[in-house]
Amino acid sequence: xxxxxxxxxxxxxxxxxxxxxxxxxxxxxxxxxxxxxxxxxxxxxxxxxxxxxxxxxxxxxxxxxxxxxxxxxxxxxxxxxxxxxxxxxxxxxxxxxxxxxxxxxxxxxxxxxxxxxxxxxxxxxxxxxxxxxxxxxxxxxxxxxxxxxxxxxxxxxxxxxxxxxxxxxxxxxxxxxxxxxxxxxxxxxxxxxxxxxxxxxxxxxxxxxxxxxxxxxxxxxxxxxxxxxxxxxxxxxxxxxxxxxxxxxxxxxxxxxxxxxxxxxxxxxxxxxxxxxxxxxxxxxxxxxxxxxxxxxxxxxxxxxxxxxxxxxxxxxxxxxxxxxxxxxxxxxxxxxxxxxxxxxxxxxxxxxxxxxxxxxxxxxxxxxxxxxxxxxxxxxxxxxxxxxxxxxxxxxxxxxxxxxxxxxxxxxxxxxxxxxxxxxxxxxxxxxxxxxxxxxxxxxxxxxxxxxxxxxxxxxxxxxxxxxxxxxxxxxxxxxxxxxxxxxxxxxxxxxxxxxxxxxxxxxxxxxxxxxxxxxxxxxxxxxxxxxxxxxxxxxxxxxxxxxxxxxxxxxxxxxxxxxxxxxxxxxxxxxxxxxxxxxxxxxxxxxxxxxxxxxxxxxxxxxxxxxxxxxxxxxxxxxxxxxxxxxxxxxxxxxxxxxxxxxxxxxxxxxxxxxxxxxxxxxxxxxxxxxxxxxxxxxxxxxxxxxxxxxxxxxxxxxxxxxxxxxxxxxxxxxxxxxxxxxxxxx
Numbered sequence: 001x002x003x004x005x006x007x008x009x010x011x012x013x014x015x016x017x018x019x020x021x022x023x024x025x026x027x028x029x030x031x032x033x034x035x036x037x038x039x040x041x042x043x044x045x046x047x048x049x050x051x052x053x054x055x056x057x058x059x060x061x062x063x064x065x066x067x068x069x070x071x072x073x074x075x076x077x078x079x080x081x082x083x084x085x086x087x088x089x090x091x092x093x094x095x096x097x098x099x100x101x102x103x104x105x106x107x108x109x110x111x112x113x114x115x116x117x118x119x120x121x122x123x124x125x126x127x128x129x130x131x132x133x134x135x136x137x138x139x140x141x142x143x144x145x146x147x148x149x150x151x152x153x154x155x156x157x158x159x160x161x162x163x164x165x166x167x168x169x170x171x172x173x174x175x176x177x178x179x180x181x182x183x184x185x186x187x188x189x190x191x192x193x194x195x196x197x198x199x200x201x202x203x204x205x206x207x208x209x210x211x212x213x214x215x216x217x218x219x220x221x222x223x224x225x226x227x228x229x230x231x232x233x234x235x236x237x238x239x240x241x242x243x244x245x246x247x248x249x250x251x252x253x254x255x256x257x258x259x260x261x262x263x264x265x266x267x268x269x270x271x272x273x274x275x276x277x278x279x280x281x282x283x284x285x286x287x288x289x290x291x292x293x294x295x296x297x298x299x300x301x302x303x304x305x306x307x308x309x310x311x312x313x314x315x316x317x318x319x320x321x322x323x324x325x326x327x328x329x330x331x332x333x334x335x336x337x338x339x340x341x342x343x344x345x346x347x348x349x350x351x352x353x354x355x356x357x358x359x360x361x362x363x364x365x366x367x368x369x370x371x372x373x374x375x376x377x378x379x380x381x382x383x384x385x386x387x388x389x390x391x392x393x394x395x396x397x398x399x400x401x402x403x404x405x406x407x408x409x410x411x412x413x414x415x416x417x418x419x420x421x422x423x424x425x426x427x428x429x430x431x432x433x434x435x436x437x438x439x440x441x442x443x444x445x446x447x448x449x450x451x452x453x454x455x456x457x458x459x460x461x462x463x464x465x466x467x468x469x470x471x472x473x474x475x476x477x478x479x480x481x482x483x484x485x486x487x488x489x490x491x492x493x494x495x496x497x498x499x500x501x502x503x504x505x506x507x508x509x510x511x512x513x514x515x516x517x518x519x520x521x522x523x524x525x526x527x528x529x530x531x532x533x534x535x536x537x538x539x540x541x542x543x544x545x546x547x548x549x550x551x552x553x554x555x556x557x558x559x560x561x562x563x564x565x566x567x568x569x570x571x572x573x574x575x576x577x578x579x580x581x582x583x584x585x586x587x588x589x590x591x592x593x594x595x596x597x598x599x600x601x602x603x604x605x606x607x608x609x610x611x612x613x614x615x616x617x618x619x620x621x622x623x624x625x626x627x628x629x630x631x632x633x634x635x636x637x638x639x640x641x642x643x644x645x646x647x648x649x650x651x652x653x654x655x656x657x658x659x660x661x662x663x664x665x666x667x668x669x670x671x672x673x674x675x676x677x678x679x680x681x682x683x684x685x686x687x688x689x690x691x692x693x694x695x696x697x698x699x700x701x702x703x704x705x706x707x708x709x710x711x712x713x714x715x716x717x718x719x720x721x722x723x724x725x726x727x728x729x730x731x732x733x
Contacts, residue, residue, distance in 0.1 A: 039063030052128030573603035633667025
């Protein structure tokens with residue numbers, strides 16, 4: 001303090017006697033006083049000196065006091081200087097209002113009260129000295145002094161307010177000329193007690209402690225400043241949230257003699273902060289926690305499990321066929337459904353459990369401190385029952401279900417990613433089991449998931465690496481004793497060796513969406529092959545079947561590709577047959593049927609594969625544009641062993657003939673099967689008795705030379721029939 005330069009103050013008044021009176025009043029203070037007789041003179045001195053405060057006469061000839069204030073504060077370098085107006089008018093004068101608008105922070109009236117003036121100037125000098133002492137707080141204090149939007153209070157050792165600038169007076173509803181309140185009167189403490197250090201600091205408690213000890217704690221700890229926030233209340237009873245900064249002030253001997261406190265109303269900022277925090281942690285649609293919050297909470301729970309050796313479970317679930325509901329009824333209904341399901345899940349769970357929306361229709365649930373794993377079974381069953389209850393949303397009746405995957409945290413071997421991946425893997429296992437069920441994660445699931453991921457990765461490069469090829473299985477007419485068509489079958493021989501079965505990679509391609517690219521490749525290859533075959537002399541309108549995924553028929557894209565391929569390769573639509581599986585599931589039945597109808601209208605044949613294995617065989621025939629049905633091989637293999645299957649085949653044949661639908665029996669491998677099918681007038685045969693899938697070139701050779709490549713098989717069949725006829729008893733009697 002001894003080396004600190006004295007603070008400068010500037011007295012501006014056009015009347016010398018008035019300047020001298022003010023200087024005399026302030027002479028008791030340890031300061032340097034400058035005088036200016038006009039606004040121009042004042043501006044000149046401001047440019048050359050650093051002032052702690054300026055006393056500005058409000059009415060001067062030439063340049064008015066508020067005009068001088070405006071000019072001084074228009075320069076960022078001098079904006080921090082507090083200016084106190086000296087006026088002979090009341091505090092409602094227009095000139096005074098203009099002064100405040102220009103940046104003045106306070107006023108005194110003539111004749112000037114010695115005590116009031118000395119006290120006000122003392123506070124500004126204390127602020128100035130503190131500003132110059134605390135170099136590490138310079139930027140903050142400059143903002144404090146520059147801004148009239150912040151309240152500034154001077155307090156003594158007991159917390160009594162000795163100075164308040166106009167903003168402080170406005171916020172606290174106090175009279176600056178007659179202050180009798182203590183700072184403690186305006187601080188609101190929360191009713192709920194807590195040991196949370198952050199809450200303790202943010203609820204005015206440290207400030208209260210500082211005031212109650214008359215700054216003893218600050219002296220003992222060598223603490224010069226304090227920052228905090230909390231709820232304040234004005235004398236009128238209005239509450240607001242305040243961010244504040246308190247800095248102790250010291251007298252000439254270095255002892256703390258009070259403090260300067262700056263504060264501002266941050267109620268709106270607090271509300272915005274809370275809103276942003278809510279948006280960052282909670283889902284906007286369902287108002288349950290979001291993915292980020294779930295991950296953060298799960299990380300903390302996993303750490304607690306390691307310490308306490310409790311059980312932690314995670315569930316992953318989503319709504320079965322949600323995309324269909326969204327597409328069929330619109331996003332408004334989809335959103336309502338998500339909100340309804342969220343509420344149902346919240347009602348089922350315990351208070352300490354956590355439910356989050358991970359995105360789309362996928363939810364995650366964290367179950368903490370589980371007594372036994374059977375408790376999780378009960379929770380999962382409750383969820384299945386609750387979700388499957390019939391709903392009515394905006395007069396639309398819905399029945400939905402969910403698939404649930406469950407995994408338990410192993411603190412010795414699992415990371416958070418491992419745990420989430422395990423629950424997700426179990427959920428997809430539940431889907432593959434027919435949906436509307438729950439599955440616990442098992443190591444075998446992970447192995448299968450990793451294998452699927454490997455196949456998916458290899459499949460993404462299969463087309464560009466020329467690893468795919470097409471074989472063709474002939475369709476044989478027993479009546480014409482020749483090949484009348486074929487079915488294109490894809491085979492995959494990866495570069496790394498071996499063959500991957502279609503039974504493995506086709507379902508993976510379906511799930512991953514790669515079936516679209518795969519299907520487009522097959523379509524182009526088959527149409528190109530038909531284009532070549534139709535130039536051969538014995539082609540005779542042979543039809544080639546292409547297996548098409550239901551997923552390909554979910555939009556118009558496949559139909560558009562089909563039209564383009566037929567045109568590009570210059571083939572007739574009737575040479576192409578689209579084969580779909582009866583047991584396939586689809587999200588949007590209407591779109592599926594509509595696409596088949598449009599494809600059929602092009603002249604393309606439609607066949608149903610695996611017929612008889614689904615739950616709605618007759619419904620297929622009634623609703624879909626069907627030209628051909630293929631009796632599933634599971635019925636064909638039981639010919640001669642299962643009379644019920646034989647009767648079912650006869651029934652299918654009878655219905656088909658009534659509806660003028662062709663029938664193909666697939667999987668025929670024995671003469672006995674062939675004999676039964678021949679006797680019951682099945683149109684065509686497909687199976688290993690005649691041929692396994694063969695190369696396109698073998699079919700080209702047959703179409704080019706009219707070779708009877710199945711002569712031997714037919715001769716064996718005819719010989720067998722003849723033998724049966726000879727051995728049959730004579731029924732002519």
